[in-house]
Amino acid sequence: MATPRHDPQEIGGNESKPRVATLAQIARTALREFAEFTGLDPMAMTGARPDGDGWSFLVDVTELERIPATSSVMATYRVDADSEGHITSYERLRRFSRNATDAS
Template sequence: MTGDREPRKARSSSRQKSAGARVSAADAMRSAIEQLSELLGRAPESVSSLRPTDQGWEADVEVVELERIPETTSVMASYQVVLDPEGKLLAYERGRRYTRAQVDRKDGR
């Protein structure tokens, strides 16, 4: 029975990051999506940007706020998410809201 526990311990410890280590960009993206989804109660559509910072990671995550028909008229929101180096969510803030069909222009309209 103890022999059965040992392999599990070895497998799980190999997945753990050392304290203070920065997660990869892919892990940071997954972490931002999972944690924001849990807080908002809706699944994010995508991560539109991700950048490392001295304090960890910052990401912009796109979320459907109001589903409409046709789908191109659905209301979207861009959330700015701050993660620590290990991928734990520290803060988030809703930025702009827009319709799914809206295209950004150079003049900011």
């Protein structure tokens, strides 16, 4: 007779313990949804912070490709997501040339 298989979450009475997503998993979900919503390809995540029951991310994208690439127009978006990474809101915070640096 075959031994029944159990989900590792059920062993030891942990079946009521909710699975907690990691920040990396939440960020991947938010970036994927952001790309679907906007059609923009995230280049870098430059910030992440807890925000209530979710997270707020800063995401850099290329909004306008130019030649040479150093003259391309970049943008930073704030992307707010719930605790699972599903986007609740997003907005563009700034635009800048790829070759621009922040003032010290």
